Amino acid sequence: MVVERLSKRFGERVAFDDVSFEVGVGEVFGFLGPNGAGKTTTVRTLGTLIAPSSGAAKVAGIPLSPRNGPAIRSRISIMPESPGLYLRLSVRENLECFAGLYELDDIRGRINRALASVNLTDRAADLCGSLSKGLRQRVALARALLNDPAVLFLDEPTSGLDPVATREVHELIMSLRASGVTIFLTTHRLEEAERLCDRVAILNTTLRLVGRPDELRAQLFRRSLDVRLRAPLADPGAVFGAVSEVEGWEQAPSGYTLAVSDPDLAVPALARALVDADADILSLAESHHSLEDVYLELVDEDVEATRR
Amino acid sequence: MSLSWTRIGAILRKELRDYRRNRFVVATMAATPLLFIALPTIQLIAANATGKAVTLRVGLSLLYMLVIPVIMPSVISAYSVVGEREQGTLEPVLSTPIRREEFLIAKALAAFIPTLVTAYAVFGIFLAIAALFAHPVIVSAIYAGTHVLVQLLFTPLLAGWAVWIGIAVSTRMSDIRAAQQLSVLGSAPPLAILVLMSLNVITVSTALAIGLAAALLAFDLLAWRVVATMFDRERLLIGGRR
Ligand SMILES: Nc1ncnc2c1ncn2[C@@H]1O[C@H](COP(=O)(O)OP(=O)(O)O)[C@@H](O)[C@H]1O
Numbered sequence A: 001m002v003v004e005r006l007s008k009r010f011g012e013r014v015a016f017d018d019v020s021f022e023v024g025v026g027e028v029f030g031f032l033g034p035n036g037a038g039k040t041t042t043v044r045t046l047g048t049l050i051a052p053s054s055g056a057a058k059v060a061g062i063p064l065s066p067r068n069g070p071a072i073r074s075r076i077s078i079m080p081e082s083p084g085l086y087l088r089l090s091v092r093e094n095l096e097c098f099a100g101l102y103e104l105d106d107i108r109g110r111i112n113r114a115l116a117s118v119n120l121t122d123r124a125a126d127l128c129g130s131l132s133k134g135l136r137q138r139v140a141l142a143r144a145l146l147n148d149p150a151v152l153f154l155d156e157p158t159s160g161l162d163p164v165a166t167r168e169v170h171e172l173i174m175s176l177r178a179s180g181v182t183i184f185l186t187t188h189r190l191e192e193a194e195r196l197c198d199r200v201a202i203l204n205t206t207l208r209l210v211g212r213p214d215e216l217r218a219q220l221f222r223r224s225l226d227v228r229l230r231a232p233l234a235d236p237g238a239v240f241g242a243v244s245e246v247e248g249w250e251q252a253p254s255g256y257t258l259a260v261s262d263p264d265l266a267v268p269a270l271a272r273a274l275v276d277a278d279a280d281i282l283s284l285a286e287s288h289h290s291l292e293d294v295y296l297e298l299v300d301e302d303v304e305a306t307r308r
Numbered sequence B: 001m002s003l004s005w006t007r008i009g010a011i012l013r014k015e016l017r018d019y020r021r022n023r024f025v026v027a028t029m030a031a032t033p034l035l036f037i038a039l040p041t042i043q044l045i046a047a048n049a050t051g052k053a054v055t056l057r058v059g060l061s062l063l064y065m066l067v068i069p070v071i072m073p074s075v076i077s078a079y080s081v082v083g084e085r086e087q088g089t090l091e092p093v094l095s096t097p098i099r100r101e102e103f104l105i106a107k108a109l110a111a112f113i114p115t116l117v118t119a120y121a122v123f124g125i126f127l128a129i130a131a132l133f134a135h136p137v138i139v140s141a142i143y144a145g146t147h148v149l150v151q152l153l154f155t156p157l158l159a160g161w162a163v164w165i166g167i168a169v170s171t172r173m174s175d176i177r178a179a180q181q182l183s184v185l186g187s188a189p190p191l192a193i194l195v196l197m198s199l200n201v202i203t204v205s206t207a208l209a210i211g212l213a214a215a216l217l218a219f220d221l222l223a224w225r226v227v228a229t230m231f232d233r234e235r236l237l238i239g240g241r242r
């Protein structure tokens, strides 16, 4: 999938703007952003449900255009934010309807495989209306797997699910990833993107950053050490300034945060310097920045506010 | 453009399954025959068979049964698009390769088929009861002339009109109830013409009847093209939210 400078406006309102990225075959690509960032609109645009205002894209290798709509839609599938099942129909009947819509052959076999891959084989005869939210989500996932999509779009697959159901969906996505399905996953949950995705794009109307989760972290933050002492230093500037590996320091609520280029070199030198300065060390550790920090840093720039 | 009957069939089958489990639809389909057989048969059986009144009475009874192919499909088809929208099932369906024409034709058949079955069943039962219990003069009035033919012909023609009006309304409205009211209203004009004809307000001639039938047939067969242009994926999915 290749997306070039894609934008969508609803009248005056910009849903997403100037978005470009590529997704490789077999990749799990995370689209991370707060509510209203334009994730769902992006999925709908790439899924040919709505037309872009400008820009171009290739989805499953096919150029995005009104003419190519049916061809693209037959090669992809979308699991929307809400499952959208026919509640008076059984799980199997729902899947039969969609297998027909994709004009699939071996409908029985495909339905059985899709049900097996979401662990719903023994619920096939249940009416969808009687299923819990988590199970409905899994039926929707089975439905999206029916046509062996070249790209599988998952729009906030775990929103509104309890932790147990969320974990089940995560496990299903990981097993799909292991079997080589290309997945475009939107989420507003960081740990989800971090856990499941090979690469993550951070979107807040415009694309902020694209990269592997660990790259994003490295790109945004210099590495740093958290130092906790029993008592504050009398002259922290003198102590830290004497250690060449420390590039900067600042007071933190529970001690000090030091900017370092290489923690492996800095920690031993720093420990010696602190002992020499008669400080009682409680802990001395590399601080762990989660993707959350990256995310908040980007999202905090608050385009929302400037746009309105 | 080629239409896929597999896809049309998939939606149609889904709809028919859904009706069977929808208490409202089942109740309506069961109540309709009762309501529409009872009145005309009681009228006919109770009638004393004299003179011109017989013809008029027979005509009105038959006309009364033509209300079925007007009301029933317009209520069902008014639900077709806006109902899927409201349930949130429109988006997954439109995410498949289905063309809007296929979707609309499937929805039309899903309203048309049960209507035709019900209306013909009601008419059949009416004919049988009349043959068994009504006065011979009345029976011959029913079977004389073109009554039966007209009834059999206009039932699907009126149903087709009502179906397409209902679907057109359904693609434009965002409220089920309002859609159904508007749809019933919109399906009435051809029936009104028939009423005027049978009350002799409009002079009936074979040519006029055939003309009306031909016009309805043309409408029924071509309307999907017009309705398809009203069916705008984007507006249906994201409209009504602002
Ligand atoms: N039908 C619509 N009409 C007008 N604005 C819309 C419509 N749909 C979405 N938007 C706007 O587009 C932006 C992106 O929405 P959406 O794609 O749903 O975000 P997300 O899925 O990331 O929460 C929001 O500001 C939203 O208000």
Ligand SMILES: [Mg+2]
Pocket: A039, A040, A041, A081, A156
């Ligand atoms: Mg969304």
